Amino acid sequence: MASRSEVPAPVPPAGLTPRRAYLLGPSHGAHADRAARFRAAVGALTAAGFTVHAPGASAPPDDTAALLSVVDADLDALAAADVVVTLPGSADLWELPIAGALGIPVTSFDAWAGRRQSA
Numbered sequence: 001m002a003s004r005s006e007v008p009a010p011v012p013p014a015g016l017t018p019r020r021a022y023l024l025g026p027s028h029g030a031h032a033d034r035a036a037r038f039r040a041a042v043g044a045l046t047a048a049g050f051t052v053h054a055p056g057a058s059a060p061p062d063d064t065a066a067l068l069s070v071v072d073a074d075l076d077a078l079a080a081a082d083v084v085v086t087l088p089g090s091a092d093l094w095e096l097p098i099a100g101a102l103g104i105p106v107t108s109f110d111a112w113a114g115r116r117q118s119a
Helices: 031-047 064-080 095-102 109-118
Strands: 005-007 019-024 050-054 083-086 106-108
Touching: 019 031, 019 064, 019 095, 031 050, 031 109, 050 064, 064 095, 083 095, 083 109, 095 106, 106 109
Parallel strands: 019 050, 019 083, 083 106
Antiparallel strands: 005 050
16 A cells, blocks of 8 residues: 555553644645655654654655555545644645544644644
């Protein structure tokens, strides 16, 4: 199965369930641009104990079968997410209405980071 940028979170203390974040951002541009766009958010979420699935951080596959496999994995990660965290430019992406239909909370990365700093 094809996968995208899955960043493992630190092992949580005994008895605690790891939290899963679906990091949503635009996937356009060169690989270096995508990596830079996602790097700070992935690092901050991972440091906070989240397992991060960031589908926009890597380029989509070139062939249809691989693309369908990646989208399938992205849907599974979205359905399993505890929160969807958005980067600028995410407003029109397909995952948002699905997250809403599934009842998954959605927050911008800036709002999430601001709440953490004020806590």
